[in-house]
Amino acid sequence: MDGKLCDGWVYSLSGQTLCFTGKVLIDDEWVIRKDCASIAQQRGADWKSDFSRKITVFVHGDLANQTVTDAHREYSKKLVRAAWERDRGYHVCVVDGDGFADLICGTPARCRELQRAQGAGDHVLVLPQAGDGILGGPLQRHAVGHHDSGALTLDLAHLDKGTEAHESTIAALIEYLSRQHIELRAHARNAPRFDAGWSRNGDVFVAEVKSLTGASEDQQIRLGIGQVLDYAHQLQLARTYGRIRPVLVLEKQPTDPRWTSLAEASGILLTWAPGFAGC
Structure with a gap:
């Protein structure tokens, strides 16, 4: 240094x-x-x-x-x-x-x-910091690879689209939070493997990011809800500094509006690109 x-x-x-x-x-x-x-x-x-x-x-x-x-x-x-x-x-x-x-x-x-x-x-x-033991280093967007054409072209194309959408959503979230001078972070080494996290005003936001491209929207959202609830529960049982806020981040607004009320009732912040309301 x-x-x-x-x-x-x-x-x-x-x-x-x-x-x-x-x-x-x-x-x-x-x-x-x-x-x-x-x-x-x-x-x-x-x-x-x-x-x-x-x-x-x-x-x-x-x-x-x-x-x-x-x-x-x-x-x-x-x-x-x-x-x-x-x-x-x-x-x-x-x-x-x-x-x-x-x-x-x-x-x-x-x-x-x-x-x-x-x-x-x-x-x-x-000085202890919100997210100690939960948030790791700065989160970076990963490069997305593509597969050669072949017998599995259709399935792999859907997989690539989903991965691209996932990484694009993370990149958009990084940019959105950076405008608020908030750093998007990876999970800490011994923390649950959530997709992204950040801290603000003593709260620690733990997020799962889900793409809706080429997949069942309901299935993806159900999976994401289960994952963030599990992450939050594990962290609440551990000795951590800061209030845990589970977040489900979607590639885009879900078709069915019921997911917003369900997430709210479960204590989850449901948000999506490009506006990321509530983040």
């Missing part, structure tokens, strides 16, 4: 210089600093035992899944140094144990926001 302000994400361990606390909580297992360093080096990173301006990523692993009011969120002296450097215009990315585990697995990690505790200049707090 060479001290420059990041975009809120650490995308890879490769080329980074890390500094660790004494041990790091990785997926509910404590891992000592030496082993963390070895794992990081295997993925192209360097590490230093002491904090300096060579450090690009500070890993404070005992912060995972704690609330901001927890006294254990007070950072070590190394993290106070990271905050001090930030105050002076040198940005050091800070990730927790979950973020380090994400980077080990090749997925982006959130760079944590820091705040000094009131009345305690030597104490720094991490």
Whole structure:
């Protein structure tokens, strides 16, 4: 990162210089600093035992899944140094144990926001964010491939149209939310595999995206409703930060208006391109 302000994400361990606390909580297992360093080096990173301006990523692993009011969120002296450097215009990315585990697995990690505790200049707090443990890195539209002609031309054409419509809907949702300065996100590594998610005003929106091209509209909507209800139920049982809002996003307005009232009665936001009402 060479001290420059990041975009809120650490995308890879490769080329980074890390500094660790004494041990790091990785997926509910404590891992000592030496082993963390070895794992990081295997993925192209360097590490230093002491904090300096060579450090690009500070890993404070005992912060995972704690609330901001927890006294254990007070950072070590190394993290106070990271905050001090930030105050002076040198940005050091800070990730927790979950973020380090994400980077080990090749997925982006959130760079944590820091705040000094009131009345305690030597104490720094991490700010929890809506979607912690639920939302992963920025969501990107995927390229859609096409199949050669042959005996299955008709079925594969329908499949491709459905996939194209699905990705086009996601692309339109990315653009729509970006105009509100909201980032569309993928699911977190250990979260249910929903299609897209975002946060706003403390709420976490968990969405399934359904195309209606070349498929039974009723079947697609029924499937989507079941999926988002399942995702929301799983997340409500887990320890997460932020109210869960299940969303079913459709390629276009459904033919039958009954789906809107059914979704509303089930606590689901039903919306569709291009207007994405309610999002």
